[in-house]
Amino acid sequence: DDLSLDDQIEILPYDRRWEFPRNRIKLGVQLGAGCFGRVVKAEAVGVKDSEENVQTVAVKMIKSQTNVAALEALVSELKIMIYLGGHLNIVNLLGACTKTLVRRELFVIVEYCRFGNLQSYLINHRNNFEDPLEDPDTKFHGLIMSTADLISWSFQIARGMDYLASKKVLHGDLAARNVLLADDGVAKVADFGMSRKMYYEGNYKQSGQKLMPIKWMAIESLTDRIFSTQSDVWSYGVLLWEIFTLGKVPYPGLEGNHQLVRQLEKGYRMDKPDFAPNYIGEIMSSCWKIDPKERPSFSEMEEMISSQMESTV
Ligand code: ADE
Secondary structure, X not given: OOOOHHHHHHHOOOOHHHEXXXXXXXXXXXXXXXXXXXXXXXXXXXXXXXXXXXXXXXXXXXXXXXXXXXHHXXXXXXXXXXXXXXOOOEOOEEEEEOHHHHHOOOEEEEEOOOOOEHHHHXXXXXXXXXXXXXXXXXXXXXXXXXXXXXXXXXXXXXXXXXXXXXXXXXXXXXXXXXXXXXHHHOEEEOOOOHHHOOOOOXXXXXXXXXXXXXXHOOHHHHHHOOOOHXXXXXHHHHHHHHHHOOOOOOOOOOXXXXXXXXXXXXXXXXXXXXXXXXXXXXXXXHHOOOOHHHOOOHHHHHHHHHHHHHHHO
């Protein structure tokens, strides 16, 4: 019999080589917070071997020391990050403070991404959006945003997800709020704590006991609670829609679980956003096929986007 996801995480080892001394971390301002967890900016001394080297990092921790479920979820996320290894297009692990676990304190130290999450970035830069037809030479420098940036992020996210899929790790919550932007226009998939994750407030609707990101969920996840790499592909389609609408909330006007499911079952899907090239619109629609097997893989989408990127240079 196959092990359940929770059991698999349980037996993943913690590698002591990731241990980082608590006294070499200086906590700073809060970067983000959800129901159970928070992320804080911090300075870490000697992360990469050298003693003097001070690096800005992000530290994930739980809000309340009494919430054992939240602590277990963070332990799972840490173990998954160790198992993953590393990739340019995911937020990578730098270290962890687990010696403090006796008093239910755990720090998970990850890469700091200077430009924050993609959803906020898109919304904050709507007024700096430039159509490539007007100026084809605009490059990413954190100020002006062009269609080329949107396509580049879409490609990089597909790459990060292809890496997760190759490691058989489901994301379960792929959305623009869970993509972070680092220097040089690098996009990184974050928060792949998946099934036992700490859901952030706002975009989640109560469904049974759990808060679920319903507008990003595949039809089979909504109706039968089935999650797979192919349901991550559905979410990627919604994420593409978010990117090319510059951060709009999906299915505007559609509220409520039952209403959404009914519309999706009737075949309703969102239109191609105005800023999206036709091929992006086609990828988007193919992500939302009823049959999960008919949806493209992340590597196929990577291929599709990169071939189009080449042909427009
Ligand atoms: N907000 C949440 N996680 C972050 C990170 N790793 N870098 C920057 N901002 C963040």
